[in-house]
Amino acid sequence: MTRKQNIRHLTLPQLREVFGEMGEKPFRAQQVYEWIWAKQAPGFDAMTNLSKNLRAGLEERFDFPAVTVDATQQSTDGTIKSRFRLHDGYLVEGVLIPTSSRQTACVSSQVGCSLSCKFCATGFMDRKRNLEFDEIFDEVALINRQSMESAGKKLTNIVYMGMGEPLLNYKNVLKSIEMITSPDGLAMSPKRITVSTAGVAKQIKQLGDDKVRFNLALSLHAANDEKRSEIMPINDSNNLKNLVEALNYFYKATENEISFEYILFKDFNDSLKDADELIKIYRQVPVDLVNIIEYNPIDNARFQKPSEEKTTAFMEYLGKNRVNARLRRSRGKDIDAACGQLANKA
The missing domain is CATH 1.10.150.530 (DNA polymerase; domain 1)
Structure with a gap:
């Protein structure tokens, strides 16, 4: 049929x-x-x-294949993780992250992921399919409803940092943002939306050519090619030199904000030598902010979180070298809703 x-x-x-x-x-x-x-x-x-x-x-x-909420969990810190059911039975996850000043939705763009990053729970899943633009829109609309019900406030921000690589579902991600920002949709400012990529240089340049108006975050996590390739196989075909060139191309075309995401892993990328390499990359790109992220352990990965002392030393060193860096404390860890933990567990 x-x-x-x-x-x-x-x-x-x-x-x-x-x-x-x-x-x-x-x-x-x-x-x-x-x-x-x-x-x-x-x-x-x-x-x-x-x-x-x-x-x-x-x-x-x-x-009319609307997305439905299959299960929700609430963290002790107020974070709400939802497992969404798609029309064909596949499941993806999205998260509402509330703070005193923001209500942020973290949404998925693929069922699973093909990139196999060694520190991310989704990376250990196979990619089943891309989400359609209306499915991504539904995730945002449902999380917005949760925000209204739990806090009496609409969403202030959206990050495409859930399951999947957004730039490998390019057309649907852009169309979903078009509908989210449309006066006919949620009428949200594109400046409140950030798309995070593991680094697909060709598609980053395409964003520049398409003159998009949202912000871009690069999941960096290591600032030399050898280490980055070890934990992110995509680096073999999209090395740091190519990414620096693509990010500069994107900025020249759009002047949109660029940020780096950098998870600290114990005894892997948390030394002052690693910080120096990060500073070197930071100075080659007009980066607005470096988010230093606490690592959230997952079952299949060998990594651990560094000590508070090591984290503090890393942050202070960046500060001394005039890097605009912020330590992002993880939220929703107790319900596997924090960065890198999304794997359809309930």
Whole structure:
């Protein structure tokens, strides 16, 4: 049996055309479009200003594969992790990270991941498929609802730092951001959105060519090629020289914020020599901020978190060398919702 067309993949002009074929007035198309994006309806039944006959006709003709919340867990620090169920039964995770000044959604862009980073739980999973743009939009809309229910506040920020490599699902990630920032969708400023990449140089340049308006974060985690290739196989085909060139190209084209993500691993990348190498890379790119991240141990990885003394020494050394660095304390560790821990465990 052929699967029906996903109604959310139609543009407003296409919807108007369909409604014309159905003998319906054009304004009905506008109503449905609003239900889909502005009101985030979970299905045709929710479209209460349409007649039952029209809803039944749409149901017959189109698919509406909305994402649903399969399970949630709340951390002692207020972080909420959700496991989302997709129409085909696959599961992905998203996280609401609340602080005193921000409500941040961390969303996934792929089911699993193909990059096999040695410190990340998702990296030990196979990549099953890319998320469609409307599925990513649903993640954000559902986390926004959780934010409203738990804190009475809308989301302030979105980070594409969940499961998967966003730039290997380029088209859907960009289309999801288009809908999230659209006045017809969530009307969020693109400056409040950060896409994180393990470093796909060609696609970073493509972001520059496409003049995107959101921010970019590079998961660096080691500042020399030998170490980076050891923990991130993608570095073999996207080395630091190529990434520096791509990031400068991106900045020249967009002037959007660039940040580095750098997880500290005990006795691997936490020495002052490692800090010097990080400073050298930092000075080659117009980086706004370096996020130094606490490591969150996972079952399959050999890494450990450095001591507080080592972490403090690393941070102080960066500070002395005028690096704008911030230590990001992990949140949601007790529910496997922290950086690198997402693996569909509940």
